[in-house]
Amino acid sequence: MExxxxxxxxxxxxxxxxxxxAGIGPGIGEGNAVAKACEAIGRQPECKGDVTTTMLMGxxxxxxxxxxxxxxxxxxxxxxxxxxxxILINTIG
Amino acid sequence: xxxxxxxVKRETKYIAYSCAILSVLMQAVFVILKRWDYTVIxxxxxxxxxxxxxxxxxxxxxxxxxxxxxxxxxxxxxSSQTLRNIGVFIGIVIGVVAPCFNTxxxxxxxxxxxxxxxxxPLIKDQKEVIDK
Numbered sequence: 001m002e003x004x005x006x007x008x009x010x011x012x013x014x015x016x017x018x019x020x021x022a023g024i025g026p027g028i029g030e031g032n033a034v035a036k037a038c039e040a041i042g043r044q045p046e047c048k049g050d051v052t053t054t055m056l057m058g059x060x061x062x063x064x065x066x067x068x069x070x071x072x073x074x075x076x077x078x079x080x081x082x083x084x085x086x087i088l089i090n091t092i093g
Numbered sequence: 094x095x096x097x098x099x100x101v102k103r104e105t106k107y108i109a110y111s112c113a114i115l116s117v118l119m120q121a122v123f124v125i126l127k128r129w130d131y132t133v134i135x136x137x138x139x140x141x142x143x144x145x146x147x148x149x150x151x152x153x154x155x156x157x158x159x160x161x162x163x164x165x166x167x168x169x170x171x172s173s174q175t176l177r178n179i180g181v182f183i184g185i186v187i188g189v190v191a192p193c194f195n196t197x198x199x200x201x202x203x204x205x206x207x208x209x210x211x212x213x214p215l216i217k218d219q220k221e222v223i224d225k
Contacts, residue, residue: 027174031167034158038166041159048159052100055155057210059170060108060148064207066174070182071200078189079196 001092008084016076022069029062101152108148111209112141116202123198136188136198141205143184147177148206 037055041048097105116137123129154173158166181203188199 023178027171030174031170034155034166034170035163037155037159038161038163049098049100052098052155052159053104055159056101056104056148056152057213059151059155060206060210063147063151063174063177064204066178067181067203067207070178071185071203074182074185074189075200078186 001088004088004092005085008088009081012076012081012084016073019069019073019076023066026062026066030059033058033062095153095157097149097153098156101149101156105145105149105152107213108206108209109145111212112144112202112205115205115208116141119198119201130195132193132195133198136194136196137202139184139188139194140199140202143181144203144206147181150177150180 033055037051040051119137120129120133123133150173154169158169161169185199185203188194189196
């Protein structure tokens, strides 16, 4: 029983870690997008307001991917182990 | 303390209003499903604050980054994203672990800004049609 619970906890922690790999992407993506925005503003400084607004919306969309991963990781760490352990206890008794 | 640009303020206001409307809809769904209690409101408030503050800090960072050198801007955005993610993580963990917050009501509103951004072009088009 203890081994089974340990395996469940370990797998959940591993899953959370793997889920957070998706959190790397938005950081790189946002960085690249802002770099291009800097170049665009350097070429046309009068477009700064428009570029900032578009950037904000783009960053919000890019950010969501990281948030999905974050939420999955949190659920795997704090909610799923309890559910699986309950199922195990009910099944084995 | 950096002063927020008018574009950042305008977009944050839009996101806050949209999140508020979507939160009301979510509360209505909870009422219809007969799962509504005070934990839903508390969870919704916590998550609303997380979503709006996350967007506002992102706006401030973008505003700061567009006036920097390309490589510095990249580094700033990456570090800001990491810090904001840590903040969101702490907020959601508090919401999930503390019994006074409903877990579902904490998690769903974090994605409201994404939904609000999806509807943004439609609202902009409507405004342009009205202006014309």
